[in-house]
Amino acid sequence: MTYSIAELRRDFLVGARAAGVRRIGEGFFDGFDGPAPASIAIGVFDGLHVGHSELLGRTVEDARRRGTISVVVTFDPDPDQVVSRNPSLKLMSVEDRLRALSLSGVDAVLVVPFDRSVAALDHVGFFEGVLAPYLDIRSIHVGSDFRLGARGASNVNVIARWGSQRSIEVFGHDLVSDQGVAVTATRIRSLLSKGEIDDVSRELGRTYVVRGAVGSGRGQGTGMGFPTANVIVDPMIQLPLDGVYAGYAYLDGFAWPAAVNVGIPPMFAQSKRSARLEANLLGFSGDLYGKDLKVSFTKRLRPSCHFDSIAQLIEVVNGDIETVSRLHGDSAIRIAHD
Numbered sequence: 296m297t298y299s300i301a302e303l304r305r306d307f308l309v310g311a312r313a314a315g316v317r318r319i320g321e322g323f324f325d326g327f328d329g330p331a332p333a334s335i336a337i338g339v340f341d342g343l344h345v346g347h348s349e350l351l352g353r354t355v356e357d358a359r360r361r362g363t364i365s366v367v368v369t370f371d372p373d374p375d376q377v378v379s380r381n382p383s384l385k386l387m388s389v390e391d392r393l394r395a396l397s398l399s400g401v402d403a404v405l406v407v408p409f410d411r412s413v414a415a416l417d418h419v420g421f422f423e424g425v426l427a428p429y430l431d432i433r434s435i436h437v438g439s440d441f442r443l444g445a446r447g448a449s450n451v452n453v454i455a456r457w458g459s460q461r462s463i464e465v466f467g468h469d470l471v472s473d474q475g476v477a478v479t480a481t482r483i484r485s486l487l488s489k490g491e492i493d494d495v496s497r498e499l500g501r502t503y504v505v506r507g508a509v510g511s512g513r514g515q516g517t518g519m520g521f522p523t524a525n526v527i528v529d530p531m532i533q534l535p536l537d538g539v540y541a542g543y544a545y546l547d548g549f550a551w552p553a554a555v556n557v558g559i560p561p562m563f564a565q566s567k568r569s570a571r572l573e574a575n576l577l578g579f580s581g582d583l584y585g586k587d588l589k590v591s592f593t594k595r596l597r598p599s600c601h602f603d604s605i606a607q608l609i610e611v612v613n614g615d616i617e618t619v620s621r622l623h624g625d626s627a628i629r630i631a632h633d
C-alpha cells in the first residue's frame with residue numbers, strides 16, 4: 296500500500312520540544328520548503344532507557360553538525376501489538392512514550408501509524424514511500440541490532456547499502472550495555488518481572504513509574520490504620536513482581552513518599568475488589584478517588600505474605616511504612632513537574 300500525502304497529514308503526528316504533540320502541517324514542518332533535511336533515529340523507544348537516550352543524543356549531535364533537524368521516527372501502536380501473537384506488556388503507554396520523546400531534546404517526533412501494510416514494507420518502501428514526503432533524510436541512526444520490514448529482513452548492513460547509493464549516512468551504533476549486558480526494553484521488562492528495581496532504575500536512568508486513576512478498593516485500609524490509594528493501571532502496562540516496595544506517589548506538583556503493595560493481597564485474594572496496586576502516601580490526608588496518580592518504585596522491601604492474623608498484617612505494614620519514612624521522609628516534596 297502507498298500512502299497519499301493527505302493520509303500522512305491526517306495520520307502522522309509531530310511533537311516539538313516541550314510543545315506537546317502536533318499534527319504534521321500544523322507545526323514544525325511548516326517552515327520548510329519541501330521535505331525537511333533530517334537526521335533521524337528510528338524505533339519504538341518503549342521505556343526510553345539509557346541506550347535510547349544515548350542514541351538520541353548522537354542523532355542530535357549529528358544534526359547540529361550537518362545543519363539538519365533531528366527527528367525521532369516512531370510508531371503507534373507499538374508494532375509488537377500488531378504483528379505478535381503474544382505481545383509483551385509495555386513500560387509506557389503510547390501517550391507517555393510520545394511525551395517523553397518530545398521532551399528528549401530532538402527537534403521533532405514523527406509518529407508512523409503502524410498497521411499490517413506498514414509491517415509488510417521493506418526499507419525502500421518505508422523510507423521512500425512513507426517518510427520521503429516529509430523528510431529529506433541525510434543520516435539514519437539506529438542500534439546495531441535494528442531491523443526493519445517484514446520478518447526483519449532489512450538490517451543495518453542492508454539499510455547502509457541502500458543509503459550509500461543515495462548519500463545517506465547510516466549509523467548502527469554499538470548498544471549501550473550495563474554490567475556486560477545490552478540494555479533493551481526486553482531486558483528491563485525481565486528485570487521488573489524479577490523485582491530487580493535497582494537494576495531497572497540504573498538501566499532506565501530514572502525510577503520506573505506507572506500511572507492510573509485511583510479507584511475504590513475494599514475500604515479496609517483506613518480501619519487498619521493505613522489508608523491506601525488503589526491505582527488502576529492499564530493491564531497492558533507491566534508492573535514489577537508482586538510484593539512490597541518503597542517509592543513515591545506523584546500528585547499535583549508534589550511527590551509523596553509511598554509504601555506500595557503490588558499484586559492482589561494474599562490475605563484478601565478471594566475478594567474481587569482487591570486492587571493490583573495500592574499505595575499508602577506518608578503524610579497525606581484527603582480524598583484521592585478519581586485522581587490520576589503516578590507511582591514510582593525505588594526499592595523492593597519484601598514479598599507480599601499471608602499472615603495468621605490481621606493484627607500481624609498491620610504490624611508488618613507499619614514496619615514497611617517506617618522503612619519508607621527512613622528512606623524518603625514522611626512528608627511531600629514539591630517538584631517542578633509531576
Ligand SMILES: Cc1cc2nc3c(=O)[nH]c(=O)nc-3n(C[C@H](O)[C@H](O)[C@H](O)COP(=O)(O)O)c2cc1C
Pocket residue numbers: 511512513514515516517521523525539554555556560561562563568569570573574575598599600601602608612615616
Ligand atoms: C505497604 C503495604 C504492604 C502490604 N503488605 C501486604 C501483605 O504482605 N499481605 C497482604 O495480604 N496484603 C498486604 N497489603 C495490602 C493490604 O492488605 C491492603 O492494603 C488492605 O487490606 C486495604 O485494602 P483496601 O484498600 O482494598 O481495603 C499491603 C499494603 C501496603 C500498603
Ligand SMILES: Nc1ncnc2c1ncn2[C@@H]1O[C@H](COP(=O)(O)OP(=O)(O)OP(=O)(O)O)[C@@H](O)[C@H]1O
Pocket residue numbers: 336337338339340341345346347349350436437438439440441468469470471472477478479480481482
Ligand atoms: N542499548 C542500546 N544502545 C543503543 N541503541 C539502542 C539500545 N537499545 C535499543 N537501541 C536502538 O534504539 C532504537 C529503538 O529501539 P527499540 O525500540 O527497538 O528498543 P529496544 O530497547 O531494543 O526494545 P525491545 O527490547 O523491545 O526490542 C533502535 O534503533 C534500537 O536499535
